[in-house]
């Protein structure tokens with residue numbers, strides 16, 4: 001399910017599954033954190049500021065999703081505190097480029113589920 005986000009003139013995802021957790025994604029004037037994006041692990045919410053341009057909105061959402069991955073898969077065991085933001089930023093940019101440059105890869109990943117009847 002997608003939701004129209006006015007500042008980017010289009011629709012954006014409003015739910016994202018990270019591991020077995022489903023996060024709701026909200027776009028608003030403030031994230032309540034002072035940052036342009038925020039993830040609340042306990043409430044299962046991601047908040048993105050709704051004044052960002054399109055690319056920044058996507059990058060910020062990916063950034064918060066990677067934080068969610070770090071949390072779900074307990075990657076803090078291998079990433080020191082000081083390096084989480086760096087790790088998350090690099091991975092968000094890398095995954096953004098990977099998916100954008102290889103849209104057929106996503107189709108191939110989804111096709112496996114279809115073959116298995118999921």
Ligand SMILES: [Zn+2]
Nearest residue numbers: 063067085088
């Ligand atoms: Zn961050």
